[in-house]
Amino acid sequence: MSAPHRTPGTLRSAEEHLAAVLARVTPLPAEDVALAELAVEPPGRTLGAEVRAAALVPPFDAAAMDGYAVRLADLPADGSPVTLQVVGDLRPGDPVPAAPEGCERDFGDYSGENSPRNRAHNASPAAVRIMTGAPVPGWADAVVPVERTSTGRFVAGGPTTEHDVTLARQPRGHVRRQGEDVRPGDLLGRTGDAVTPALVAVAASAGLTSLPVRRRPRVAVLSTGSELVTAGGRAEPGRIPDSNSLLLAALARAAGADVVRVGAVPDDPDALRTALDTVVGGVDLVVTTGGVSAGASDVVRAVLDAPDARLADVDVAAVGLRPGRPQALARWQGVPWAALPGNPVSAFVSFALFVRPAVGVLAGREPVLPVRRTVAEAWPSPPGRTHVVPVRTVRPGVVERATPPDPAPGPGSGGHATAALLGADGLALVPPDVDKVDAGDEVDVLPLDLPFGAGAPGGAA
Numbered sequence: 135m136s137a138p139h140r141t142p143g144t145l146r147s148a149e150e151h152l153a154a155v156l157a158r159v160t161p162l163p164a165e166d167v168a169l170a171e172l173a174v175e176p177p178g179r180t181l182g183a184e185v186r187a188a189a190l191v192p193p194f195d196a197a198a199m200d201g202y203a204v205r206l207a208d209l210p211a212d213g214s215p216v217t218l219q220v221v222g223d224l225r226p227g228d229p230v231p232a233a234p235e236g237c238e239r240d241f242g243d244y245s246g247e248n249s250p251r252n253r254a255h256n257a258s259p260a261a262v263r264i265m266t267g268a269p270v271p272g273w274a275d276a277v278v279p280v281e282r283t284s285t286g287r288f289v290a291g292g293p294t295t296e297h298d299v300t301l302a303r304q305p306r307g308h309v310r311r312q313g314e315d316v317r318p319g320d321l322l323g324r325t326g327d328a329v330t331p332a333l334v335a336v337a338a339s340a341g342l343t344s345l346p347v348r349r350r351p352r353v354a355v356l357s358t359g360s361e362l363v364t365a366g367g368r369a370e371p372g373r374i375p376d377s378n379s380l381l382l383a384a385l386a387r388a389a390g391a392d393v394v395r396v397g398a399v400p401d402d403p404d405a406l407r408t409a410l411d412t413v414v415g416g417v418d419l420v421v422t423t424g425g426v427s428a429g430a431s432d433v434v435r436a437v438l439d440a441p442d443a444r445l446a447d448v449d450v451a452a453v454g455l456r457p458g459r460p461q462a463l464a465r466w467q468g469v470p471w472a473a474l475p476g477n478p479v480s481a482f483v484s485f486a487l488f489v490r491p492a493v494g495v496l497a498g499r500e501p502v503l504p505v506r507r508t509v510a511e512a513w514p515s516p517p518g519r520t521h522v523v524p525v526r527t528v529r530p531g532v533v534e535r536a537t538p539p540d541p542a543p544g545p546g547s548g549g550h551a552t553a554a555l556l557g558a559d560g561l562a563l564v565p566p567d568v569d570k571v572d573a574g575d576e577v578d579v580l581p582l583d584l585p586f587g588a589g590a591p592g593g594a595a
């Protein structure tokens with residue numbers, strides 16, 4: 135990388151602006167949500183409190199193999215075969231066999247000619263057919279897999295024909311012991327941990343019906359600009375489809391938020407104020423695009439610059455980013471408001487760098503951190519601001535500048551050139567003092583394909 139030693143002027147660094155954004159948000163409170171609901175809702179929740187098991191897993195001693203439950207004392211220690219009478223049949227879902235009264239060997243509680251109750255008293259060696267997951271009777275201490283016995287195999291759905299079985303002692307007992315996996319009070323998750331499919335399932339096994347999870351962040355997305363028409367609507371000459379509100383809504387959704395998309399508000403300060411009044415009631419964060427730079431019709435600036443009792447904590451910044459320089463922060467009726475630039479790539483970059491982490495804080499998650507990647511082919515980098523370059527992975531650990539699926543007719547690099555985003559899986563962050571990135575250089579890349587960072591073990595409370 136070559137560095138021309140230029141000073142970036144009075145621009146705020148991206149790190150400082152991120153800190154300013156994050157200073158405005160705190161993790162949302164926890165709520166109890168049913169496991170069945172968590173299993174089918176979009177990912178991204180974190181625990182708002184620690185979670186401990188309520189029950190034993192497995193809840194009872196269970197067969198780990200289809201075979202015969204036996205008492206080891208009945209099998210010769212030298213491994214020679216023995217023939218046992220088959221006195222019962224246990225399937226998954228059968229009740230745990232109760233110990234018959236006055237009998238120290240519990241053969242289970244089933245009926246029939248060879249009822250174990252009847253056989254219990256003559257104490258002759260016996261075996262019970264048992265299927266994987268069925269409760270092991272208290273008298274038995276091992277399961278011999280069917281393929282290691284004279285039976286060879288069971289016929290699914292077939293009758294229980296065998297009256298006796300010849301088998302020998304095996305090196306493993308094939309019994310899943312009650313509580314060997316999880317015991318009541320065992321820690322399953324800490325505050326801040328991600329709600330994963332495994333956590334939902336283990337919690338269910340361990341007797342829980344819900345988890346204390348942080349509320350999903352609710353994000354309102356508004357675009358501004360009198361040139362905008364609803365996507366798919368008729369675009370008169372000079373007007374363009376509102377793509378940013380779709381972009382930001384989809385990005386917020388992918389970041390784990392519930393989204394209220396307002397679409398385009400014209401360049402009229404009162405219309406913007408009214409739109410803000412309408413959305414702030416039910417949301418944790420407002421994100422707008424456009425109207426934040428220095429133009430005569432820049433409506434966000436007009437609203438931010440005028441005194442208003444609903445407005446607080448206004449922070450207008452020129453950030454040392456290309457694209458993504460004009461940014462503003464405020465509160466509208468107390469709700470944090472991130473005002474992003476209108477150029478579509480600028481909006482995309484601003485979301486990835488500033489809004490996604492804010493959604494993460496609201497949700498109680500750790501941020502997605504940049505990773506070091508090697509550059510496959512050189513690209514020029516205008517110095518002075520951190521150059522944010524859409525890149526794609528060409529092989530593990532190596533990236534190249536993302537290009538549109540069809541070759542771009544123009545230079546295609548500014549905040550307005552969106553097609554290169556189509557193939558990007560990361561944003562390279564090239565420092566402001568670099569004017570050329572060479573093949574083999576290492577750059578920081580913010581991953582886009584991970585929608586959010588994992589919950590931190592023991593993370594944000």
Ligand SMILES: Nc1nc2c(c(=O)[nH]1)N[C@H]1C(S)=C(S)[C@@H](COP(=O)(O)OP(=O)(O)OC[C@H]3O[C@@H](n4cnc5c(N)ncnc54)[C@H](O)[C@@H]3O)O[C@H]1N2
Nearest residue numbers: 357359376377378379424425426427428459475476477480
């Ligand atoms: N004199 C200056 N002019 C500009 C500056 C500056 O510092 N001084 N900054 C430039 C930079 S950098 C950017 S980025 C843009 C951002 O300006 P705004 O946030 O005010 O954005 P707009 O002017 O409203 O729009 C910019 C561009 O993006 C298109 N756009 C806007 N919203 C949407 C949307 N929802 N969907 C699709 N496209 C959208 C809009 O039509 C414009 O072409 O300002 C530079 N100017």
Ligand code: MOO
Nearest residue numbers: 457458459480549
């Ligand atoms: O900062 Mo603008 O975001 O260069 O495109």
